[in-house]
Amino acid sequence: MGTPKGSETLIDLRSDTVTLPTEEMLEAIKAAELGDDVYKEDPTVNRLEEMAAKKMGKEAALLVPSGTMANLVSVTANTKKGDSAILEAECHIYWYELGGIASIAGVLPLPVKGVMGVMDPKDVEAAIRPRTLHSAETTLVCIENTHNRAGGTVVTPRQIEAISKVARDHGLRLYMDGARIFNAAVALKVDVREFTRHVDNLMFCLSKGLSCPIGSVVVGTEEFIEKAKRVRKTLGGGMRQAGIIAAPGIIALEKMINRLEDDHRNARLLAEGLAVIDGISVNLKTVQTNIVMLDVDGLGVEAEVFVDKLRERGVLALKVGKTRVRMVTHRGIEKEDIEKALNIIEDVAKEIRNGNL
Ligand SMILES: Cc1ncc(COP(=O)(O)O)c(C=O)c1O
Numbered sequence: 104m105g106t107p108k109g110s111e112t113l114i115d116l117r118s119d120t121v122t123l124p125t126e127e128m129l130e131a132i133k134a135a136e137l138g139d140d141v142y143k144e145d146p147t148v149n150r151l152e153e154m155a156a157k158k159m160g161k162e163a164a165l166l167v168p169s170g171t172m173a174n175l176v177s178v179t180a181n182t183k184k185g186d187s188a189i190l191e192a193e194c195h196i197y198w199y200e201l202g203g204i205a206s207i208a209g210v211l212p213l214p215v216k217g218v219m220g221v222m223d224p225k226d227v228e229a230a231i232r233p234r235t236l237h238s239a240e241t242t243l244v245c246i247e248n249t250h251n252r253a254g255g256t257v258v259t260p261r262q263i264e265a266i267s268k269v270a271r272d273h274g275l276r277l278y279m280d281g282a283r284i285f286n287a288a289v290a291l292k293v294d295v296r297e298f299t300r301h302v303d304n305l306m307f308c309l310s311k312g313l314s315c316p317i318g319s320v321v322v323g324t325e326e327f328i329e330k331a332k333r334v335r336k337t338l339g340g341g342m343r344q345a346g347i348i349a350a351p352g353i354i355a356l357e358k359m360i361n362r363l364e365d366d367h368r369n370a371r372l373l374a375e376g377l378a379v380i381d382g383i384s385v386n387l388k389t390v391q392t393n394i395v396m397l398d399v400d401g402l403g404v405e406a407e408v409f410v411d412k413l414r415e416r417g418v419l420a421l422k423v424g425k426t427r428v429r430m431v432t433h434r435g436i437e438k439e440d441i442e443k444a445l446n447i448i449e450d451v452a453k454e455i456r457n458g459n460l
Contacts, residue, residue: 113332114444115419116373119277119283119366119393119433122314127358135350139343140166141336147346155320159305160296163328165321166349167340170195170282175203175338176276178243180330181276181304184209187239189230191217193252195280196245207338211239219389220250221258224265231273244270245281248298249287252423254386255370255394255431256285260297266298267301279305282301286312286392289363303327305333312363313355313395314434318348362434365436366393369432369441376445377430380452393432400426402455412455416447 109243115121126133129167138144148166155164167173188204190197190216192226196204204210215222215230227244234240246266248258263279270277279302282286288295299305304323309315321331335341342348374390379384389396399409406422413420421429432441454460 106229107395113183113417113419114436114440114447115420116382116432116436116444117419118429120312121167122312122435124316125314125354126317131350131354132347135346137344137346140345141341141343145192145344145346145349148349148352151349151356152320153354154356155307155322156256158295159299159307159322160321161299161304161322162325163323165199165331165335166342166352167306167321167335167394168348169317170280170306170310170319171200171203171307172255172335172338172340173308173321174200174280175207175304176331176334177193177278177304177323178245179208179334180327181243181278181288182208182210183242185239186242187211187213187232187245188245189213189215189222189227189241189275190245191215191220191222191247193217193220193250194245195282196247198252199309203235210243210355211240217250217253219256220247220253221256221262222246222266225457226271227266228269228273231275234425241273244280245277245278245280246302246382247282248394249283249290249394251282251394254389255283255392256389257290258298260301262295263298263301264371269393270423277304278302280306283311283392286363286367290362290367290392309355310351312360312366312433315348315351315355318352320352323379338432359434363393366414366432366434366436367391367436369393369436370391370395372438373430373441374446376441377448380449382452382456393430395430396423397428398426399428402452404455404460408460409451409455412451413448416451418444418447
């Protein structure tokens with residue numbers, strides 16, 4: 104019972120972005136009160152933004168079409184051209200956003216290698232470039248929570264606090280790509296504000312585990328959001344009757360957060376099942392939320408071959424490295440789907456081990 108309509112037999116573990124909106128979300132879209140959001144006249148967008156700001160313990164919020172735009176808008180609004188920004192070397196901004204912070208924001212990325220997605224505050228401090236005649240002054244630090252390429256790992260409030268101390272001591276802003284911040288909050292069973300209170304601003308995605316079709320929200324001070332709004336407009340992200348995007352977002356914030364726990368439970372089940380299959384390795388320590396990273400090096404094949412073989416059998420996964428594969432749990436993937444997927448994966452691994460390529 105994978106999510107995509109018309110492909111009921113597929114178990115789609117590529118991403119939590121494949122989730123379809125709930126019936127209630129579709130009804131809410133139909134019933135949404137609308138206006139022109141560029142004039143600030145869409146009551147549904149206004150309501151979502153107020154809700155989001157309150158939930159995150161910040162002054163204001165801004166709806167944008169995607170997580171990528173949210174990151175670009177935020178980095179731009181936090182810096183000026185020619186600045187540099189410290190970010191974790193495996194983060195989404197650095198890997199998967201076409202270098203937009205360099206090509207559009209004009210910001211030099213300074214990657215710092217973390218452990219399970221978490222940068223050591225000492226390394227952050229060492230990477231800071233001062234304002235001199237020669238260097239691109241560092242004005243921003245970016246963290247990612249949960250950390251996608253590290254396997255959905257949580258950056259704990261205490262770790263964020265330690266990084267924020269370095270940022271504060273050096274007069275830098277701290278921004279959080281919180282695309283999956285509610286997964287982090289649910290995993291640690293703490294209020295999301297425990298994470299957000301240590302950062303100046305952040306974004307979170309509505310369109311991942313929260314199941315909305317579109318949308319991310321940037322959150323921060325009124326002054327920052329005013330700036331962010333101007334950048335959003337520059338990028339063509341000023342939307343008119345955007346209440347059709349905000350309406351499911353409101354439902355997501357009201358009703359979809361607690362169910363992320365189901366996804367985490369299923370990811371754990373999947374990871375533990377994968378870990379005992381010959382030739383597949385999983386670092387169970389990194390399986391903290393809804394993402395499972397596995398390595399198929401022990402099977403002697405590249406990720407692409409493995410992923411293709413799974414696809415033939417109705418299980419969709421994502422190649423994220425030469426021998427690395429990502430699987431993500433989400434609404435629409437039930438315990439039975441995980442059990443079925445594990446059986447298929449075990450069969451495929453056996454075939455590969457037996458030389459049936
Ligand atoms: C951590 C993180 N940040 C940002 C994004 C970008 O979101 P979008 O696909 O909506 O542009 C993603 C998408 O997967 C992500 O995982």
